[in-house]
Every structure is written in structure tokens, then in C-alpha cells.
Amino acid sequence: MAHITSSSRGVFVIAVTPFLETGALDHDSIDRMVDFYAEKGADGLTILGMMGEAPKLTQAESIEVTRRTLARAGNMPVVVGVSAPGLAALGELTGAVMDLGAAGVMVAPPSSLRTDEQIIGYYRNVVETVGKDVPVVLQDFPLSTGVQISTKTLRVIFEAHPSIVMLKHEDWPGLQKISDLRQAETEGSRRVSILCGNAGAFLPEEMRRGADGAMTGFAYPEMMANVVRLSNEGRHEAAQDVFDAYLPLVRYEQQPGIGLAVRKYVLAKRGAIGSAAQRRPGAGLNAAAIAEIEMLIARQTRRLETLA
Amino acid sequence: MAHITSSSRGVFVIAVTPFLETGALDHDSIDRMVDFYAEKGADGLTILGMMGEAPKLTQAESIEVTRRTLARAGNMPVVVGVSAPGLAALGELTGAVMDLGAAGVMVAPPSSLRTDEQIIGYYRNVVETVGKDVPVVLQDFPLSTGVQISTKTLRVIFEAHPSIVMLKHEDWPGLQKISDLRQAETEGSRRVSILCGNAGAFLPEEMRRGADGAMTGFAYPEMMANVVRLSNEGRHEAAQDVFDAYLPLVRYEQQPGIGLAVRKYVLAKRGAIGSAAQRRPGAGLNAAAIAEIEMLIARQTRRLETLA
């Protein structure tokens, strides 16, 4: 399968990992989910990310999820999250998933890193571990990792390692970081693909700042697909109209922790997966939360009708 | 002036601190701002909070801001943020502002606290320091303080200290915390007033969960006033309609750090303060950010017209 490159664009949906109510992997739902994401406009997938409950899987299960997803995804590129406490596990999983046909791997910095030098050194070790022929996505998500990476540090890392082809951008605030990176490219810096996370909560602005698309897992991937498409067509008010219709639910799904339960509830409701079950430990939804979600979905549906 | 109580309700606007371009306090703008907040529906004010640039003020300036605000606020209760690294400074400022007529003080936990016992012990020290006759607002804002306070710990603190009359609720996610506290009250726990922060980003749901109002600083206080009023009238779809119209800008203003620049820009544009200037260190807005804000305001205006 084709690798991701510094020119990759569009919507890479952060996939959930489907489980049965028993907690076992739901293999059939992997197929259904891949089809669903493709139908709703995904250009690629990212699996085994933080929102994919990756740490709850054994290594064998991680490989199996990758194998099954790749088999179903066909030509759609699949990035695999391989963040791990140590380089050995990271390298081992990378080797396995690239052999299976992954399009690249995604690596977040361990939360112990602080200084610019430590961050730069970490990605040097990562590239040496996985090999220079493996495309790497650098995940910049300070809210979750606690690691703040300045634009300057990102530029040093990108210059040093051509195999780091993509930034998963989810700094918050992060709009100026996109502008600064794109500005640097006009001054000779290497281009990288920038796909944005944060549940898509700033996607219209991110596209106008120069992002190449989205890499996030909102349960309505068509929102991201439409916002990216309209933005690329220069139809920014229309992009914002679509975005605004979904924003109340985006906001609700973006809540840390419980957000994954919301996402799985909606995906199950939409038929993308068989069950909203999470592996332990995972927060469920009570009646009050479900009522809130249903109200938001009903309103979203009505609002989208006015846009049609 | 009347003190806040465990029955206080409505919208307490988190006030900014107005500065001249020179960095000096803008005393005239304090008056103008107080009037503006009152006109837009504020039931009370909270000054010298994190978003009020309190740490950038000298102690004398803090007193002066309090004095001027109170003089203009008339019967509108004013809560004063007194969080400090040590109890001595906290107690000294509390004494000064209560003498001036403040309605209560707000205290966030220092970021060094970790265990439940440490948090409970801290608020015991606070109450002993300020005295049991001073109404205290407990600010629960883990995203900023790093301190996570469980519902159970909040209940222990509230039971122990009747003078802690209000929770400034800005845990994220935090909806269930409201439900749990209200449920506990049906089982005999002491009632506290719950006013919600987080830029109002979950205000409709918070009101339905049992909150008494908002304590936050979004630059359109009429949003909070209307959402709170409609919610209290049981008109939840209408409340959500109002909320949705403002949400794109709420989201933009809620960005950490730069959010205050956004808020001051809008307040200055609306005539509430003379200048958007922040004291150093404070992020400014560049042309790209201003264009984004202006687009959001224009869209918000159009959307509100459809609701009228």
C-alpha cells in the first residue's frame, strides 16, 4: 500500500477499536467501520491512537486489528499509532505493522520530555529505531502528553528527519503554529503535511491557515470531509456553515475521557460498529448524557436540513 | 453590600482588568465595563480572577481595582479572586477587599496539591485564615491548576465549612459532577450554589443538570444571561438556540492564553473598555486572528437575527 508523504491531504479518520460487550475484539465491526468511514468521505485511517484504546490491547491484538483493518481498507492508507514507553516496543510494533502494509506510523512524545533538546533527541532515536524508510507522523498533543513543542523545535526535527512527513496537529491554541510553519516553508523550510486533530473543533480556521486536512475521529466524518472540500474550493462561509451545524456535538464529543464513550455511542447508533462497549477502564454514559446527545443529534439533523 | 450565599444565582461575569496602552490601569474603563456588564444582564461580577490578569497587579493596584469596581457596581455583588501562593497574602487581601465591601472571595487550590487529604487540609487552612464569616467560592479548574477534586472531596469540604457557599465549576468534563452534587443534596448534603465557568461552553447542559448560573467572562454576557433565563423558564430548546448562535465565538475565545486577547478585543470593539491592551506578558492578536474573529462576529450577528 502507498505510504503517506509530505504531500498527503484530506481526512484521516482516527478509528475507534470495536469491542463486543464481553470485551473481546469485534472483528466484524472492524470491517463495518472501515466501510463506514470510507463511505463518509475518509481519505485514510489512523488506528491504535489514544482514542483507539490502544493501551488496552495486547500486542497480538494490536497486530490483529492492524491486519484486519488493512485487509478491508484496500487502497485507503492506514497510519498506525505506535507510541510506547520504550523504543524497543515501538520499533517492534512498527516493523510488524509496516510489514502488514501500513502507510506510516504515528508517534507522540513520552510525557517525561521537557527541554527542546530532549524532544529533538527523542525523535532522533525514534527515526533511528524505525528506520529512515518508514514514514512517521509526529503527534503534537500537549493537552494529553504534557509536552510542549515549539514551532522552532518542530522545524529542527523536520529538517533533520525527512522521513517525518506529517504533523498531527493538536496543540491548543494551535492556529498560529500552522501559520508559522507554512511561513517557514516560504523561507526554504521543508514542507510537511499538516493534518489537524482536536475533534475538528477548529477545522475551518485550520484550513484557512494552511492545513492539509484533518486527522481526528468525530463520529460524523462527513463534517470533516465537507469542511475540507469546501475550504479547498475557497468556499469558506459554506465550510463554516457545515461546521457550525456540527459544532455543538463536536464540543460535546471533545470532552476528555467521556468523549470516547460519546463517540462510540454515536458510531453504534449510526451502525458503524456493533456496540459502544469499551474495554475496562472506560467511562460509560448514563441516561442524562444520552439524553443530551440525542437532543444534540436531533438539533444537528434539523440544522443540516436548512443547509441542504 | 450583600454577601453571596449558597442560594446565589444568575450570571456573575468574570471581569477583565482594563489597561491603557501604556500598561497603566485604566480607571475610567473600569466604570464603563461595570456599566456594560450590568446592561448586558450580569447579576454579579468576579474580579481579579485568572482571566483578570490579577498576578500582573501589585497589591496596591489590586485594592484599587476592587475599590473602583465596588464603587460603581452599586448593589451588584462583587466576588474577588484572592488566590495566592501563601495564606498570609491571601488573608491580607481578603481582609482588605471584604472591608471595602466585597460579596465574597474566590480561592483556587495551589497546583502542588495532590491527595484528597491535602486538598481538604488546604481549604481548612483557607477558612481559618479568612475567618468563618467571609463567604468563599471554591474554584475547581483542573485544566489550569492541575488539581483534580473529586465530588466526594468537594462534599467533605462543603460539609466541613458552611462559609464555602459556592462552587465555581469548571472541571472538564464536569456535567456529571453537577448531577452528583445535586443528587447528594437530595440525600441530606448541604446545598451550595454552583456557577459554571469554561467560557460558558456547556452552559445549556449545566443548567439542565442543576447549576444555578454562570461565572465566566465571555465577551457577550447577554448569551449567559439569556441561556440562564430561558433555562430557568424550562425553555431548553430556545436556550440552546441562543447558545448555538454564540458557540463558534465561545470556542474561539476559550483558547488558552490567547483567549484573553480575544475577549479584550471584542470588549474594546463593543465599547466596554477603552483598549484591548494587556500587561506584559500577554499575547496580542495578529491580522489573521482578527480576521477570524471578525468573521465569527459577522456570522453570529446574522444568526442572532434569525432568532429574533
Added chain:
Amino acid sequence: MAHITSSSRGVFVIAVTPFLETGALDHDSIDRMVDFYAEKGADGLTILGMMGEAPKLTQAESIEVTRRTLARAGNMPVVVGVSAPGLAALGELTGAVMDLGAAGVMVAPPSSLRTDEQIIGYYRNVVETVGKDVPVVLQDFPLSTGVQISTKTLRVIFEAHPSIVMLKHEDWPGLQKISDLRQAETEGSRRVSILCGNAGAFLPEEMRRGADGAMTGFAYPEMMANVVRLSNEGRHEAAQDVFDAYLPLVRYEQQPGIGLAVRKYVLAKRGAIGSAAQRRPGAGLNAAAIAEIEMLIARQTRRLETLA
């Protein structure tokens, strides 16, 4: 092999993981090291801990290190560190090492935990995952994990889970925690074994406070063995004499990060392992550091001669 119990006592040495200069596992040195530790007075071993470079091993290597260590250790109980980002990996490794004959597993809390409830909930999940028949060591090491566990929380966890038989104590300061736990036992709380870490830097005081021994990896295990023995004999001044002779090097080896390089340097020098090599990323020693260590060893040798 016998399992650890709440009555386990003595010195469990935190073993390093020996590598060749190439970075490959040094299987022969595992044997040599096990023999060395036994000769120097170890009552048990703990492998795959933080100082054992566990995150740098693949899962297969972790199993292999366990297998080889167990084969050589004979009747000496071996605890295996199984801390992992997720319960699935933790459970999988636990099953594997217990099948191989481990005496128990050690689990540190993930650094995301904050409130008492979260910590209590985590160990409930751990016990459910590994099964109630697997002896668990709770590692309380706030300096490294960032998680502070109060004595009260420890007691709740110990009462709830009889299979958590041991506390690896390395809070700092931590002396009063030992006294408080022992005091609680006189009031009816369940007894747990308390073995102390922190490179042994407070071992004489810890023994007097009621600890059962040490679980740490100082490169002179005979220090721990002698201090524990003399303390148990009530010869506290003699215990402190031994301790004081080693303290300058204990202090030097206790430096975060570089401490492991110091430990491996000394172990290699003493013939316990073939090489001081660490897997990447691992800090090496420069000439200045080596000169400091050699000076400390020379002085330690002279000092011990005066005690003989």
C-alpha cells in the same frame, strides 16, 4: 517457586538488565548477576523494574529475561515488574511470568492518576486483571510516577485486596508513612510487607520505623543485607556505621537518570555483569564522573576497613 507474602522480609535486590556493547541481551551476565546478588546477601530479586530498563525490552525479551533469571535463581523468589500503560499488556505479562515461576508482580500507578478514588480504582482493576491468586507489590514512588498515595489510601487498597501483599516503599519523605502503617496494624489493619527503595538512602531509619527490609538496587547489596541484619538484631549504631560507610556512594548512585549508569559501572567493575552498557536512550559516564566514582569507592573501602 514460593510466592511472596505479607510476611516476606529481607533484601530483594532490584536487578539491572545486562546488555552487550551491541545492545543485545547479555544472557550469560544474567546468570553471573544472579549469583553475585545471592552471594552478597540477597533474599530475593526484583526484575524488569524502572531501573531494569524494562521499557527498553520487547515483550519477548522481557519473558526471556524472566525465564533466565528464574532458572538461575533457584529457590530465591523473583518479583517481576509488570507496570504498563494498559491493563491488557499488564495482564498478559503477569500471566506469562507467573507461569514461569515468578514469586509475584510489581505494579506502579500510571502517572495520570490524581484523586484517591482514581488510585483505589486502578488497583481494583489491576487485581481483577491479574487474578486474586497473584501476589502483587504496590510500588509507591511519587518522585518518578508523580502519583501521591496517602497512608489512608494505601490502607483502603490493602484492606480491599488481600493479594496485594507488599509495599515497595519509596515515597520521599516516607519515614512517617511506615510508622503510620505499622500503627494502623496495631489497630486492626491487615499487615503488609514493607520493603524500602530509594537506593537505601534511609534504610537504618526505615528499619527502626518497622520496615521488613529493602527492595532497591545499590551496587553493594551487602550494605542492605548488613543494615537489615544488624537492625533486626537491634544493633542500630552498628547498622548506621555500615550505612554511613556506603552513604557517599549511595548518594551518588541515587542521582536520577545517570544513577543507572553509575550502578552498572560499579557492577561491571565488581564482575557482576560483563558490561556497563545501557540500551538507548541511556546516559553514559564521562571521565569526570568515573573519577568521582573511583574516589568514592576508594574512600568507601578504607572506611569499611576501619569497621572490620
Added chain:
Amino acid sequence: MAHITSSSRGVFVIAVTPFLETGALDHDSIDRMVDFYAEKGADGLTILGMMGEAPKLTQAESIEVTRRTLARAGNMPVVVGVSAPGLAALGELTGAVMDLGAAGVMVAPPSSLRTDEQIIGYYRNVVETVGKDVPVVLQDFPLSTGVQISTKTLRVIFEAHPSIVMLKHEDWPGLQKISDLRQAETEGSRRVSILCGNAGAFLPEEMRRGADGAMTGFAYPEMMANVVRLSNEGRHEAAQDVFDAYLPLVRYEQQPGIGLAVRKYVLAKRGAIGSAAQRRPGAGLNAAAIAEIEMLIARQTRRLETLA
């Protein structure tokens, strides 16, 4: 009084703040303590540091402690800690204490700083706030502040701001940082004075690496004075002999939190201050701790006699 410079050397004792049992400032003990420190070999003092309970003082009390200390210190230079959450308070206190005759001010970074750029920017703001004529000590204490400052970042800051004349060095591990800074000076970097903290726990090695002395508060300042003097004379084994005699107590006093209680207990016992009382919140010593300290002091006394 003379200002500190980049050539300052010797022992600057971190002074405690003496309180009466009532919690009031003990003015008389300030005089006694200053005399005690001078008699025991202090070349200077540092007041209102983290171990000086500075956050427990009101602003007026901070000024009063400074005034009284300066009046008694005579020609001995006194550095004043002015770290504060905001620049306004920092600047205000700096102005006041420099007017009173302080030799310089010490500033630790706020714990919110992460990237190199943020740290560099912070000290630029500090220098602009206090003015370029005020000598500044940069306190590098990651264990307490959570801020890691690389050698490279320190060099950028020192080059940019000639008024930052001194590094209070208490990184841990930190020996190589001294070597690297001194090496950089041989390559043309500006020299700064390096005085070391961490309770003196690495003072012999720090002196050999190129430190200019100590800035810490161990209750036996004569230890630091003698180690510094002997080191400067090249008598490194003798310096280490002195150090080793005190190390068991240094270690005990270095415990976070409770360490200050230990220090004040010993200082009161030695007659340097009237009471070991701390202001709330402050940990006291129970009988077990006192017994441990007394045993350590008795052993220390015997050991020192063998050196005489």
C-alpha cells in the same frame, strides 16, 4: 552595600525566617541568626527563598525581614528571593529591597514554563521589569519548580542579560551542567558565578567541577564553609572527610517538606533562633523524628572529633 557580581564566591546561607510560637515574626531571632551564620563562616545570606517560608509572609513582613536582616548583616551581602506569580509583584518587591540595600535578587521560573523559548522569554521580562542595574540570581531548581533548563538555554539567557550574574545551581543531577558551563566559558561564553544548593549534598564534587561555592541552608553552615575552603586549597580528600561527617544529617535535612522542620529544629537547638516554629501550613516533628535527628547529631559530633 556591595552588589553580587559574576565573580562572587563562597557560602551564601539560605536563611530561615524565625517565628515565635504564636506565628508572629521573631525580630530578635533575625539578629541572632545573622550573627550565627556569620560566625559559622557565611560570606553572604539569601533570604525569602523557598525554604525561608517567603510565601507565608505578607508583603509588609517581607520588607521588614529584609530591612532587619540588612541592618544586622553589615558588610555581608544579602540576596533576596523575589519570585512571584506575576511580574508586577516581583518588580515591586525588587525595587523595595534594592532600595534597602540588598545585594541582588533571586528569581525562580514559574512552574508553567515548558519550552526553551518560554524560559528565555521569562527572564527577558524579568530583567526588563527589575532593570538592568539589579543583579539577578537565576534559580535552577527543577525538582521544586518542574521547569527544566538546559545548559544551552542557560547560556542563551546569560549571554543576553549581563545583569544575571549568578546561577543558583540545584538541578539534580547537576554535576555535568557545571562542567558544561565552565567549558563554555573557555570557549568565550560570559562567566557567571555558580553557587550550589541541594542542601550541599554534592558540594565536594560541585567544587571540583568548577562551582564558586554554596548557596544553601544546611543547619551547620561550617560544613559548607570548610568544604569550600578546603576545595579551594586543593585539599579534596580533606574536604570530602568533612563532608562525609555531615552527610547523614544533610541527607535527613534534605527531605522535601519536613526538611525545613529539621533545619529549624537544629538551628533552635544550636541557639541560632529562638524557636523551631513554622507558620501554617508547616510540618512539625514527632518524637520518632527527633530521636533520629538526635542520634545523627551525636554520631556527627563523634565523627568530627576524629577529624580534629
